[in-house]
Amino acid sequence: MSTPFIGKREYFPGIGSIPFEGRQSDNPLAFKFYDANKKIGDKTMAEHLRFAVCYWHSFCNMGHDPFGPGTRHYPWDVETAPLARAEAKLDAAFEFFTKLGVPYYCFHDIDMAPDADDVGEYEKNLKHMVALAKERQSATGVKLLWGTANLFSHPRYMNGAATNPDFAVVSRAAVQIKAALDATVELGGSNYVFWGGREGYASLHNTNMKRELEHFARFLTMARDYGRSIGFKGNFLIEPKPMEPMNHQYDFDSATVAGFLQQHGLEKDFKLNIEANHATLAGHTFEHDLQVASNHGLLGSIDANRGNAQNGWDTDQFPSDLYDTVGAMLVVLRQGGLAPGGLNFDAKVRRESTDADDLFLAHIGGMDSFARGLEVAHSLLTASPWEQWRADRYASFDNGPGRDFELAKLSLDDLRALAVKNGEPTQRSGKQERYENLINLHLSR
Known part of the structure; x- marks a missing residue:
């Protein structure tokens, strides 16, 4: 990894490149188990784990919850113009990626670029930011694991995007999918993800489920065809989740998505991006949904996080349970790895964690947890009965x-x-x- 990229200013002063110091170290800003170059079997830890930082939780989330506003104040937000703020945030993100030493990152379109209701302005903003991101990737060696479009936050998507009963909304969703696919290809992304944040229903009283599912399959087919036409050779990924924000989401769990893909002839181009917290919300273990996806030959990538057993919603906490990480890596090792997918930390620091180093501490802990899980899983498979x-x-x-x-x-x-x-x-x-x-x-x- 090259020297950490610094833009106009340093956004994480006093924190240098995170070193590996081993399990005897008491340095909180050092890895205890994740040694990127350590060989586990025939691959290094970096090659096995393919860590990625998510743009949305790490650089966009302010710590707000349903009961109060955000608690974090990011230094890049001092910029008042939306595009200048996006440029500063991009510099901060790449500084963080390189200091942490991750090889990959992931983003939604409007994480990186300012949103706009006007299609031309939205597309112009994204193209501008993609050009800058391409420069940062070249300068740092950090690559794009996957890109995606946010088709759930804007009020226009309150009834879904691809499954919306209003064709005008479906058409508007296509604008973002096309632009995000263009961006992913331009940045050399290895995968493209669909998270159906509102692809589902709140009530069956007013819902034609069969028709919506057919529309979803048609939309995914069009996206696949467009992606292939512009040279995207990677995996398209669907990320299962049972509910929240909708009462029921069509991509409920691994088994549901596998059946949907096979029914509509999409299983050769699409795989699954499994999130731990989504699996547990569906009433499964993390390992279960991974195993089901792998059994179908559809395990493509992983969103690494965890939920809270006392809370029935998606808390997106950083992974720290070694039993979870061992179970996950057993599945991954048995199928021969995750490439071209990886382990993306779709996780956010707690609302009460407001210091700049908290973001480093959280990722260090998550990376160490999976590194230790990898070591133990490999040992179980190769040096035990x-x-x-x-x-x-x-x-x-x-x-x-x-x-x-x-x-x-x-x-x-x-x-x-x-x-x-x-x-x-x-x-x-x-x-x-x-x-x-x-x-x-x-x-x-």
Whole structure:
């Protein structure tokens, strides 16, 4: 990584490049587990984890909540003109990326550029900021993991974007999708994400769900076709979420999205971007939604965060639970990695965290949590009996009648005859506690 880029001014003074100092360090501004160049198997940690910082929470979120205004005051917001403020924020963002040492970032269109109701002004603003971002990428070596469009914040999208019952709104949404795809290609983005923030319904009384879902598929198909036509070769990603802001969202969870993509013939171009907090809101574990996506060959990227077990909404906290990160990395390692996706910190510091270094502390903790999760998951898969135990549970399907069953060589009558011949099955323990103990053992090493 090159020397941290500094624009007209330094926005995080007193903080230099974050070093790796190891687990014995008590320096809060140092990595304890994330050593970018450390080899885990055949890849470095940086290659396995492909960390990205999100533009929206890190540089746009003011700490507001439903009960009060923002608590943070960003130095780049002293600029009064919207475009000048966006330029200053861009400089601050790239200073942060390079000091933290992440290889990637992600953004929504109106995170980076000032929004405008006038289409021409909106497009002009985004093109201006993309040109500057391209210069910053060249100067720092930081790359774009994925781009996307914010189709949920503006009041015009209160009833959805691609699934809106008003065709004029669907057309206006296409403006942003086209511009964000152009921006992603111009910046060399590896992926493009669709988060259907309001693609769903508040009430079925006034909703034609079948028609809206067909419109959603048509819209995604048009976006795919346009993206391919301008040279985008990466993955299109859909990010599942069950509810909030809508009562029900059409991209509910991994299984729902997989079925939708397969139904509409989109599974060859689209994959899933799984967010931990969204999985738990759907009543699943983070690992479950990752595994379902991976089983379908659709796990493309990850939004790394966590929720609060006491709160039933999307709190977007930085990840710190090592059991979650171990489980996630087990899925990722088994499928051979995430590239061209990565681990994006779609997480925000708490409303009460208002110092400039809090943003560094939060990302350092999240990166260390996943780095440790990677180490433990790799150890479990390569230096423990973990995978052999799992294989042994299914050994009865490896040969004989069990194998014939998997190969579709048996009928239901054949199964009955075998059950009569074999008698009552021997009870076999699942040994769940043995696996849990093994995780704890490897976490302690």
